[in-house]
Amino acid sequence: MRVLKKADLDSIVAIDRQTSRQDRHEYYERKIAVITDPARSINSSIVAEVNGKVVGFIMGDVYFGEFGIPETSATIDSLGVDPAIQNKGVASELLDQFMMNMKVAGVTKVYTLVNWDDFTLEKFFSHHKFVPSKRINLEFQLP
Numbered sequence: 001m002r003v004l005k006k007a008d009l010d011s012i013v014a015i016d017r018q019t020s021r022q023d024r025h026e027y028y029e030r031k032i033a034v035i036t037d038p039a040r041s042i043n044s045s046i047v048a049e050v051n052g053k054v055v056g057f058i059m060g061d062v063y064f065g066e067f068g069i070p071e072t073s074a075t076i077d078s079l080g081v082d083p084a085i086q087n088k089g090v091a092s093e094l095l096d097q098f099m100m101n102m103k104v105a106g107v108t109k110v111y112t113l114v115n116w117d118d119f120t121l122e123k124f125f126s127h128h129k130f131v132p133s134k135r136i137n138l139e140f141q142l143p
Contacts, residue, residue, distance in 0.1 A: 001097050004045040004057060006036050011054035012047070015080045031059060031078070042105065044074065046097055048081075048090050056081040058094040062105055074102045076112040079121075095128055113137060 004012075009032050013025045035045050041061060048056035059078040076098065081090045102110055111133060114121045 001046055001048050001093065003043055004032065004035060004047050004059065006032055008032070008047050008054050008057070012057050012080065015054070015057065015082050016078075018083050019080055028078075035059065035061075044098065044101055044105070046094055046101070048094055050085070055085055056090040056094055058091075058098050060098060060110075062102070062107060071108045072106050073109045073111060074105075074107045076110060091124065092128070111135075 009025075009028060012032070013023070013028050016022070016024055016028065034040050035043050044062055045057065045059040047054045057078065057080050058076060060074050060076040062072065062074045064072050076095075079091060079094065081094075099110065110130075112125060112130065114125060
């Protein structure tokens, strides 16, 4: 495990393409540019490697009072593992390392969003002691 670098972009996009069946290269390019810019954020994102190859990643952000939340908090917005090695504990190791890093950074709560019908991901986070938040996620569909 190590901190995510700009050079990990293609590996992350490839893993995401296999799992989501979408090409989100531009999204990850923008996200990684912000994550790896020390003037804009703390790089809390991690990749897992096997024999020098990126096989998984977790990406998140640390917030210091944003959104009217007084405590230092973090979010997890992307988690991916190469399908060839899923169900071997890589995602759990990534999450455990992310949480240890957040604790050292003074984070008191970590948030993530899961689609209501993504039972596999909900079960994964539930297994790791995530519970429904007291905050409500609201949305507005623009016409």
